[in-house]
Amino acid sequence: MMANTSPTISDIETLQEVLQSATKEKINVKTVATITKNFNGQDLTDFKALLEAGAVGFSDDGIPLESSKVVKEAMEESKKLNTFISLHEEDPGLNGILGFNENIAKEHFHICGATGVAEYAMIARDVMIAYATKAHVHIQHLSKEESVKVVEFAQGLGAQVTAEVAPQHFSKTEALLLTQGSNAKMNPPLRLESDRRAVIEGLKSGVITVIATDHAPHHADEKNVEDITKAPSGMTGLETSLSLGLTYLVEAGELSLMELLEKMTLNPAKLYNFEAGYLAENGPADITIFDANADRLVDSHFTSKAANSPFIGETLKGQVKYTICKGQIVYQN
């Protein structure tokens, strides 16, 4: 989980409340805490105390850290504690209206949209601060061709940089906004075909080791506003993530099935030091059983309360048959 709840997970009390209510669920819920207090971008939270209370990492996801001084301090602190920070990279000072890639924003919506430079310039700054501090930084949901190159460059220098991509960014381009409207609005936005190709190449080369959903449920009423620029950004992503990987990576011949699964299970588990993501006798019984070859028409019936998916109506590969958590069947189809 990201920490952008209300209130944000910035102190021990809130963290404990979230973890306590998570114990009522049949699935494992783990959460990061915020890097700065209530996303204020200035004052670091108490990393040590939050880790001890069960936080698994730190992120101000959704609110990029504008202050390079704060980024440096957060990296120094996380390094001291043998953990890492994760960053949503879109510099507000270089950006227009979020959720619309700059090209389609200009040509179709006649607005100044979300620029590529806002993303890759901020990534460039932060990977170089990681290089200098020797801290580990994780770049969340990158979406631009240049971003992949910047991460590759920093990794080549020996910086401790890991990166992830969300399924929507290797599956679709900005054109989806024209047919799916606000359900295709997200931060960072869907980009160009050249960017989609570049993140796939990043997955193949190993520059990007993790596929993460950036799951962002929103109520239909929030999305169905007359002025699309006022609709919140984000899409419900958990329940289409496997099918998008099977369709746009495996069936498309980009990754093998095992390579896809490694990036969705083993690698993220390793990143966070979770006892998960592998199958072994007496190992963790957290298992998804699926038919990789079955066709699936995505409809609006999600197990999640939200259905803000731009993939409704599309036929994808893969049917989940069982989801098993801690040895118990929690979903059956």
Ligand SMILES: [Zn+2]
């Ligand atoms: Zn984000």
